[in-house]
Amino acid sequence: MLANQIGYYSLILGLLLSVLLCSVSIKNFYDSSKQINQKVLSLSFLQLIFVIVSFLSLILSFINSDFSNETVFNNSHTTKPLFYKISGTWGNHEGSLLLWLLVLTLFIFLFLIKSREQPKKYRILTLLFQQIIIIGFFLFVLLTSNPFNYLFPIPTEGLGLNPILQDPALAIHPPILYLGYVGTSIIFSSSLAAVTQNYVTKEWGYHVKKWVLVSWIFLTLGIMLGSIWAYYELGWGGFWFWDPVENVSLMPWLTLTALLHCIAVLERRAVLTSWVIILSITTFTLSMCGTFLVRSGILNSVHTFANDPARGIFILIFLFVLITLSLGIFFLFHKENNKNPNNFFWLSRETSILINNWFMMYFLSVVLIGTVYPIFLDVITSEKISVGPPFYQKLIVPFLIPFLLFMSLGPRLKWIKSKIENKNSLIITFIISVMLTFFILKNLTTDLLFYTVLVSAAFFLFFTTLKELFIKKFYNISQTVAHFGFSLLILSILFNSILSSEIITNIKIGEKYSYNKSEIFFKKTEERKESNFNAIIGHFEIKDQSGKIIELKPEIRFYNQPIIITSEADIKTTLLDDKFLAMNLVKGNEYFNIRYQVKSFMIWIWISVLLLSLGGLMSLFKKRYEK
Amino acid sequence: MYGKKVKLRILFLALILSSVILIVFLVLQSLKENVVYFQSPSEIKSLIELDKKKIRVGGMVKEKSILINSNEVNFIITDFKNEINVIYSGAVPNLFAEGKGVVAEGFLKDKNYFKATKILAKHDENYMPPEVKEAIGDK
Numbered sequence: 229m230l231a232n233q234i235g236y237y238s239l240i241l242g243l244l245l246s247v248l249l250c251s252v253s254i255k256n257f258y259d260s261s262k263q264i265n266q267k268v269l270s271l272s273f274l275q276l277i278f279v280i281v282s283f284l285s286l287i288l289s290f291i292n293s294d295f296s297n298e299t300v301f302n303n304s305h306t307t308k309p310l311f312y313k314i315s316g317t318w319g320n321h322e323g324s325l326l327l328w329l330l331v332l333t334l335f336i337f338l339f340l341i342k343s344r345e346q347p348k349k350y351r352i353l354t355l356l357f358q359q360i361i362i363i364g365f366f367l368f369v370l371l372t373s374n375p376f377n378y379l380f381p382i383p384t385e386g387l388g389l390n391p392i393l394q395d396p397a398l399a400i401h402p403p404i405l406y407l408g409y410v411g412t413s414i415i416f417s418s419s420l421a422a423v424t425q426n427y428v429t430k431e432w433g434y435h436v437k438k439w440v441l442v443s444w445i446f447l448t449l450g451i452m453l454g455s456i457w458a459y460y461e462l463g464w465g466g467f468w469f470w471d472p473v474e475n476v477s478l479m480p481w482l483t484l485t486a487l488l489h490c491i492a493v494l495e496r497r498a499v500l501t502s503w504v505i506i507l508s509i510t511t512f513t514l515s516m517c518g519t520f521l522v523r524s525g526i527l528n529s530v531h532t533f534a535n536d537p538a539r540g541i542f543i544l545i546f547l548f549v550l551i552t553l554s555l556g557i558f559f560l561f562h563k564e565n566n567k568n569p570n571n572f573f574w575l576s577r578e579t580s581i582l583i584n585n586w587f588m589m590y591f592l593s594v595v596l597i598g599t600v601y602p603i604f605l606d607v608i609t610s611e612k613i614s615v616g617p618p619f620y621q622k623l624i625v626p627f628l629i630p631f632l633l634f635m636s637l638g639p640r641l642k643w644i645k646s647k648i649e650n651k652n653s654l655i656i657t658f659i660i661s662v663m664l665t666f667f668i669l670k671n672l673t674t675d676l677l678f679y680t681v682l683v684s685a686a687f688f689l690f691f692t693t694l695k696e697l698f699i700k701k702f703y704n705i706s707q708t709v710a711h712f713g714f715s716l717l718i719l720s721i722l723f724n725s726i727l728s729s730e731i732i733t734n735i736k737i738g739e740k741y742s743y744n745k746s747e748i749f750f751k752k753t754e755e756r757k758e759s760n761f762n763a764i765i766g767h768f769e770i771k772d773q774s775g776k777i778i779e780l781k782p783e784i785r786f787y788n789q790p791i792i793i794t795s796e797a798d799i800k801t802t803l804l805d806d807k808f809l810a811m812n813l814v815k816g817n818e819y820f821n822i823r824y825q826v827k828s829f830m831i832w833i834w835i836s837v838l839l840l841s842l843g844g845l846m847s848l849f850k851k852r853y854e855k
Numbered sequence: 856m857y858g859k860k861v862k863l864r865i866l867f868l869a870l871i872l873s874s875v876i877l878i879v880f881l882v883l884q885s886l887k888e889n890v891v892y893f894q895s896p897s898e899i900k901s902l903i904e905l906d907k908k909k910i911r912v913g914g915m916v917k918e919k920s921i922l923i924n925s926n927e928v929n930f931i932i933t934d935f936k937n938e939i940n941v942i943y944s945g946a947v948p949n950l951f952a953e954g955k956g957v958v959a960e961g962f963l964k965d966k967n968y969f970k971a972t973k974i975l976a977k978h979d980e981n982y983m984p985p986e987v988k989e990a991i992g993d994k
Contacts, residue, residue, distance in 0.1 A: 612893035
């Protein structure tokens with residue numbers, strides 16, 4: 229009860245502080261002082277504290293199962309384990325918005341501390357732009373999605389959290405993803421501030437790159453966590469489904485990755501200024517669009533918590549205001565830097581970066597069209613359609629070939645003007661890649677030519693980056709590690725899709741199912757009781773071609789609150805492949821529907837994404853290349 | 856020198872323009888090929904010509920219609936006006952049950968038979984895909 233009050237009033241105080249903060253910093257902007265006023269810092273800190281208090285009190289209500297709070301009532305239950313009571317705080321619409329707000333205020337405070345060497349006016353303007361976003365979200369939370377609504381009479385039991393969300397990976401997925409998503413807000417604010425101050429320079433590039441990296445690392449990890457969760461929890465055995473909700477997180481990732489590379493160019497050559505600004509604005513807009521699409525109930529998924537049209541309209545208007553504001557500022561204030569004309573020599577590192585940037589923009593438009601087109605068609609003609617994975621695969625995969633080649637060659641070029649060095653060793657590497665690919669794939673695939681070219685390109689990147697790692701050791705190691713991770717990612721995804729196999733069948737207890745020398749034996753079932761669910765555990769013995777026997781024990785869980793049946797796949801992971809078995813109940817029949825998959829190199833997909841993020845992390849702690 | 860620069864720029868613009876046109880064409884083409892339309896059993900009944908393309912059918916799983924053997928699941932999708940028989944061999948989502956909403960993806964064999972290649976999972980007991988809600992309409 230008390231926690232509720234505290235939480236609610238802290239939010240209001242936080243909003244009031246925003247207004248106060250704006251007026252103080254505007255005054256500070258025009259006065260003659262060289263440094264930012266200490267008061268601004270303290271106020272920003274205080275605002276962060278208020279949001280933290282509000283967030284903590286919501287967590288407290290969840291821990292205490294205080295059902296006088298509507299959010300808790302809707303999303304919690306007394307029998308839920310403590311861990312999921314806490315994670316339930318952000319497993320719903322209201323709480324997750326509070327988390328947005330927390331990250332927004334956290335990032336601006338960190339920005340203020342970390343940017344002491346930057347010009348005063350630039351810092352204040354960044355703060356002001358960020359406060360516009362913060363005020364918007366305060367209003368959004370307070371007006372349309374207050375997490376502290378009272379319920380009277382107080383219910384004795386809550387409705388419970390969707391069991392599919394009761395999972396360790398999904399408990400940390402939202403906070404990590406949000407750090408990435410909302411982290412882009414600070415890039416947005418500081419880009420706008422830099423444009424108004426005509427400060428889009430090498431120094432600015434260096435300084436803002438750290439923020440881009442932070443967002444990028446968290447976004448990468450956040451997407452990976454979601455993907456891991458989908459892999460073992462949804463029982464489909466895949467890691468990416470081109471589901472609109474996944475696409476929505478991939479889009480800002482693409483622009484953020486492009487931005488990261490452009491800023492590296494900006495940092496050294498002070499070119500591409502407009503492009504950097506446009507990418508910053510786009511990235512944040514896409515993050516906001518993602519929130520809009522997911523929260524408004526237009527897209528259907530686990531992420532859609534409530535279909536309240538008022539919320540959708542609010543975000544839409546807010547989004548519209550932000551886009552107009554940012555574009556207005558961009559066109560009014562932005563001046564191309566004439567000192568450094570955009571002369572790009574065709575063979576240079578920045579040209580290759582630029583080319584791959586355009587490829588990424590192409591990937592972005594494919595994903596955007598595939599995601600948005602069904603929505604538009606529904607609104608205009610009320611025809612219901614969906615765009616399937618073949619659309620994305622057909623349009624994206626072929627273009628990965630030049631993309632990978634540029635990625636292999638680009639980093640070996642010099643800035644400004646270059647010629648290809650060590651031509652011979654590159655050619656040898658390329659020939660090795662092609663031969664290796666050919667021998668591996670010879671008997672594996674029907675579309676040999678296409679896959680040979682594609683996999684060769686990936687191997688080429690793999691070998692060139694690997695060589696770089698050994699020869700140059702610490703020169704630009706962050707970039708090499710990240711690119712190596714990317715090549716590994718593409719390779720493992722490709723081999724995963726080429727080599728994986730799947731068996732789906734309906735089977736009774738005691739039955740055996742045989743297929744080309746392998747055998748699935750359904751031994752028995754056993755039951756298990758937990759506080760919030762009962763489970764049927766299936767015991768399976770699987771004999772593979774070589775006669776090796778493994779045991780897998782998938783579960784079917786019957787959650788009591790809310791009443792939902794989920795299936796927990798059992799997965800045996802080795803370095804070579806994952807053996808994945810999920811079982812489903814079909815209508816109290818004696819038949820169980822099972823899905824057995826051998827997923828090759830599954831673990832390498834996760835490892836390579838970790839390597840990607842590691843590359844980002846290394847770059848974050850790298851010293852500047854000159855000075 | 857100046858002439859060369861202008862020429863280069865024109866070449867560059869032409870290159871960009873042609874690649875944009877090519878890409879737009881490509882995207883539209885594959886969008887046309889890969890779009891899956893949603894239809895209700897009644898809409899299928901009123902079809903004049905059978906479509907060879909992949910479609911989605913949605914509605915309710917009719918009570919007492921699920922039949923299972925070792926490699927197939929058979930059931931009937933109804934929108935309470937018309938119904939269609941579905942043959943499916945593949946993994947069944949957990950929330951697939953009689954009297955619940957369902958969306959099946961696959962190909963029409965004729966107006967009464969649908970060969971499903973995928974049954975879409977739902978995440979939530981109370982949640983009903985909007986397509987299905989609309990298909991069932993005034994129940």
